[in-house]
Amino acid sequence: MSPLLIFRHPLVWFHFFRAKASISGSAIVRGIGNITIGEGARVGRHVELSTKQGAIELGEKVSIGAFAIAESRGGNIRIGARTSIGPFCVLYGHGGLEIGTDCLIASHVVCVPENHNFSQLGVPMREQGGTRRGINIGDDVWLASQVVILDGVSIGHGAIIGAGAVVTHDIPAYSIAHGVPARIVGSRSKQAH
Numbered sequence: 001m002s003p004l005l006i007f008r009h010p011l012v013w014f015h016f017f018r019a020k021a022s023i024s025g026s027a028i029v030r031g032i033g034n035i036t037i038g039e040g041a042r043v044g045r046h047v048e049l050s051t052k053q054g055a056i057e058l059g060e061k062v063s064i065g066a067f068a069i070a071e072s073r074g075g076n077i078r079i080g081a082r083t084s085i086g087p088f089c090v091l092y093g094h095g096g097l098e099i100g101t102d103c104l105i106a107s108h109v110v111c112v113p114e115n116h117n118f119s120q121l122g123v124p125m126r127e128q129g130g131t132r133r134g135i136n137i138g139d140d141v142w143l144a145s146q147v148v149i150l151d152g153v154s155i156g157h158g159a160i161i162g163a164g165a166v167v168t169h170d171i172p173a174y175s176i177a178h179g180v181p182a183r184i185v186g187s188r189s190k191q192a193h
Contacts, residue, residue: 021041022041024043024045026045027044029043029050030049035051038058038062047067047068048071049070053073054077056070056077056093057077057079059079059101060081067087071091071093073092075093075132076096076097078097078098079091082101083099083105086106087107089105089108090110092111094114095114095131095132095133096132097111100138101139103143104143106143106144108145109147110147112135112149114131115152132151136155141155143161144162146164147163147166156170156172156174158174159188162178162185163178164178164180165177166179169181169182
C-alpha cells in the first residue's frame, strides 16, 4: 500500500493510508512511516500509537476506542481487518503482537509480549533482560473486559476469554476460558450441536 495522504502534525508525522480512515484530532501518533492504517479504520479520542522502533499495522475497518495505547516497543503490532479494540486497552509489541480479523477486544485488555528475567538475586530485575516470544490471537476471538494476555501465548480461532482472566498458556480454537490463571471451561464447537 502507498499512502494517499501524508499529514503533518506539530508533534508527529504519520501516514494516512486511505482518505476514508478517521483519526481523532486528540490522538497521539508517533513514528515516521512505521504506521499503516487501512481503509475505513477509526482511531478514537486520546488514543496513542507509538513506533519509536518497530511498526504498527491496522487493517481495514479496525476500530480503536478512546484512551487505548499501542506501542511497538521494538517489535511489531498487527491488527487484522474489522477488529474492534475497546477503550483503555494496552497493546505492546515487544516480541510481536498479532491480532486476527473480526476480533472483539473489550475495554481494559492488556497484551504484553515480553517477560522480565529474575533468576539472579544479586542483580536488579531491570538489568536482567527479558524474554520476547510474542503473542498470537487468532481470527474471531472475543476477549472480555480486563483480560491480560502474557508473553508466549497463542489463542486459537474463535476462542472466548472471560472477563478478568489472566492468560498464561495457549488456548485452543473455539475454547471458552476464564479465571486466574485462565483455564478452559467449555467449547463453542460442542455448543453448536
